[in-house]
Amino acid sequence: MEAAAGVAGTDRLQVESYHCMFAARGKVGPFRVVTQAFPGTGDRVGARMTLHDEGNGDRVVTSAAAQFRVVP
Numbered sequence: 001m002e003a004a005a006g007v008a009g010t011d012r013l014q015v016e017s018y019h020c021m022f023a024a025r026g027k028v029g030p031f032r033v034v035t036q037a038f039p040g041t042g043d044r045v046g047a048r049m050t051l052h053d054e055g056n057g058d059r060v061v062t063s064a065a066a067q068f069r070v071v072p
Contacts, residue, residue: 003037004045004068013045017067028055043070 005011032054037047044067051062 001047001066001068003035004047004066007037007039008045008068008070010070012071013068014071015066016044016069018064019066020062020064022062023060024053026051026053026056026061028053030054031061040067044068045070 001011001013004013032052034050034052035047037045040046047066047068049062049064049066050060053059053061
């Protein structure tokens with residue numbers, strides 16, 4: 001949400017859609033999240049997140065995507 005707020009220029013965001021996929025079991029840690037946020041059409045902002053298990057060969061554990069709407 002912080003990455004999406006940075007793109008939107010406000011933290012007044014509402015999640016409209018969210019999808020999460022579990023790819024593997026987290027085993028070792030530490031864990032790191034890579035986030036990409038991008039503007040959408042109108043008052044929408046998108047974000048993609050990927051959770052990595054750095055202690056297990058930087059393996060992807062979970063990926064997710066969210067669509068936000070700026071709340072007036």
